[in-house]
Amino acid sequence: MxxxxxxxxxxxxxxxxxxxxxxxxxxxxxxxxxxxxxxxxxxxxxxxxxxxxxxxxxxxxxxxxxxxxxxxxxxxxxxxxxxxxxxxxxxxxxxxxxxxxxxxxxxxxxxxxxxxxxxxxxxxxxxxxxxxxxxxxxxxxxxxxxxxxxxxxxxxxxxxxxxxxxxxxxxxxxxxxxxxxxxxxxxxxxxxxxxxxxxxxxxxxxxxxxxxxxxxxxxxxxxxxxxxxxxxxxxxxxxxxxxxxxxxxxxxxxxxxxAAQERLHEQARIGQLRDTLWESVRHLPDIRLNGHASRRVANTLNISFGQLDSQQLMPALMPLAVSSGSACTSATMTPSHVLTAMGVDQVHAHSAIRISLGRFSTNEEVDFAANHIVDVVSKLTAL
Structure with missing residues (x-):
């Protein structure tokens, strides 16, 4: 495993x-x-x-x-x-x-x-x-x-x-x-x-x-x-x-x-990892990026996967540790109040996954994550 x-x-x-x-x-x-x-x-x-x-x-x-x-x-x-x-x-x-x-x-x-x-x-x-x-x-x-x-x-x-x-x-x-x-x-x-x-x-x-x-x-x-x-x-x-x-x-x-000493170098590296991940998965059907495309921090991707429910998708994405939004509200089954306030419809709000990278994320991890997401989402969509 x-x-x-x-x-x-x-x-x-x-x-x-x-x-x-x-x-x-x-x-x-x-x-x-x-x-x-x-x-x-x-x-x-x-x-x-x-x-x-x-x-x-x-x-x-x-x-x-x-x-x-x-x-x-x-x-x-x-x-x-x-x-x-x-x-x-x-x-x-x-x-x-x-x-x-x-x-x-x-x-x-x-x-x-x-x-x-x-x-x-x-x-x-x-x-x-x-x-x-x-x-x-x-x-x-x-x-x-x-x-x-x-x-x-x-x-x-x-x-x-x-x-x-x-x-x-x-x-x-x-x-x-x-x-x-x-x-x-x-x-x-x-x-x-x-x-x-x-x-x-x-x-x-x-x-x-x-x-x-x-x-x-x-x-x-x-x-x-x-x-x-x-x-x-x-x-x-x-x-x-x-x-x-x-x-x-x-x-x-x-x-x-x-954080102050490493910010510029660290965020540039993390931003490249995030962009690599996004470019690898963005071709999936009915996929959406939630939030402004450029006015955002380097480490975060909030993605909706069409008709797939995030509560079913996250277990299937193991061993990736991702979330459906804020950790403070992850125990609820209601869609994110953030996405609904932004006007995201119920279907895409329910299928949203937050992927956030950090200081210890590696190229190898991102490559695996990208391939795994594409594989899992493709199989679930086919079903």
Whole structure:
């Protein structure tokens, strides 16, 4: 039997060996294991220094001030803290917020929750290519709009939104702009010194770091006010309480440092692999590429296979590890909310497969995957 070929990097990435090494050095008695908040002894000072170094590594990767980086348990918590915290901090009776119908559930569910608190919500419907236009956002803004949240890179299609132009609209209307960037670190150039973004969420495990750790960028100038959602010690300058997990934080810092160093070379190589795979399968009958053909990250292909149901197709594609969309909703039998919001019909939404490559993908794996997909789909279509 052929060994498993992992093609689900958009779901999670394996930890880079260099990241695992620095994490291991923070776990045992002979390592840097202490509580970073313990400032009465040397082990605590060492742990605090390690956290500070990691904070700077993350800030450098996105060109931000290290004081603007707050550690969380992941992008989901960062999204919750940013959106709920910002809305809570605004002393205004009527509040209106805007997002996109193709956002991750970590955004959609937060917005749905806020409707139970009396907040008005608008969901922008993207074009068939997955992109939202500046004019759409401008038309949705109301006098009492207080926040807009639009993800940088879509987790299912890899489509890249024009954050610079959308953020500029928010700046012009004095509206806070939040961006979920869980899928874009290591793939896109992020320069928060110039990008008109007030709050940005990050995840380590999408960037070859550990699970259970993330960060939130909170802009200092102009200063963004948010209300903490977790209380119990006023850690992270009062924004997020809880003992800092040194081993996870140094892992995230190292992962972001590597991602920044390797981004251009790595994405060029991965993009070639993705294009090779697509060229090999695109001749199959009734096959469709979902999302913008060029404005997308290098590693992701979201493909619909005509009348074939993805829940039947994925087991047949073993040993390829692929998905039918977001890992957070893969247990459901309903078609992707991302694809349906883009106007993909039910048949093609049900037959969609997400293939995502990564740092450890090889030419040999892609060649095998391409031939295997063509073989399996051809046989199933004939049946």
């Amino acid at each position: 052929h060994p498993t070929i992992y093609l689900d990097y958009a779901s999670t990435t394996p930890v880079d060996p260099a990241v695992a090494k620095v994490m291991m050095d923070c776990l045992t008695l002979d390592g840097n294991f202490a509580n970073p908040a313990s400032r009465s002894h040397r082990p605590g000072w060492m742990a605090e220094e390690a956290v500070d170094i990691a904070r700077h590594q993350i800030a450098d990767a996105v060109n931000a001030d290290a004081r603007e980086i707050i550690f969380t348990s992941g992008a989901t918590e960062s999204n919750n803290l940013a959106i709920k915290g910002a809305v809570d901090a605004i002393a205004q009776e009527n509040k209106h917020i805007i997002t996109v119908a193709t956002e991750h559930k970590a955004i959609i569910d937060v917005f749905e929750y806020l409707t139970t608190k009396g907040v008005e919500v608008t969901y922008l419907k993207p074009a068939k290519d997955g992109l939202v236009s500046v004019s759409q956002l401008e038309e949705a803004i109301r006098p009492h709009t207080v926040l807009v949240s639009i993800m940088h890179v879509n987790n299912e299609t890899g489509v890249i939104q024009d954050i610079e132009r959308l953020g500029a609209v928010c700046r012009d209307h004095n509206i806070l702009f939040h961006c979920d960037a869980a899928q874009s670190t290591g793939k896109c150039d992020i320069d928060l010194s110039t990008m008109p973004v007030d709050l940005m969420s990050f995840s380590a495990h999408k960037t070859y770091g550990p699970k259970g750790i993330g960060a939130l960028f909170i802009r200092r100038k102009p200063k963004v006010q948010i209300i903490a959602q977790m209380h119990g010690g006023a850690h992270e300058r009062g924004f997020r309480s809880g003992t800092l997990p040194t081993h996870q934080i140094v892992g995230m810092g190292k992962a972001f440092e590597i």
